[in-house]
Amino acid sequence: MKSTIYYVLFVSLSLASTDFRWTPSETYVNTQEFDLKASMEKGKGVYQTLCASCHMAEGTGVNRVFPPLESSENLKDASYVAKTIKNGMSGPIKVKGVTYNSSMLAMNLSDQQISDVMNYIRNSWGNSYGPVQTKDLPELLKD
16 A cells, blocks of 8 residues: 555656646658648649630640740749739730730639649649749739
8 A cells, every 4th residue: 555655746746847838849840741742633623624715725825815834934923923823814815926806804713723723724734933832822912
């Protein structure tokens, strides 16, 4: 019985002197990496639903009517692309040496959809401009 009392007393004193405050460490940081391939797959669905009717399924556009996205240097500027998708555009634009003068309506998309469709068009059909994450959009959409 005495040994049980001493054991309980020892454990109680040990616990009382222990600091239980949680301190964040690298072990607890979310290390999940951004999955560009998954984002592009979701973006492909958005593209097929909203964009392919003008820019065509393979991003080739319609000559002198709707600009191509395929191998387009215009997609390099992520801020320009984000603003165009979010706000639409009208007026002349030059793509691959050809001037287009039509309108694109603003897309009513969530930030996640914008980043996904950007990842799809900026990394398909000969384009290789890297990922855009949802967290990047506030900075990209600044005026």
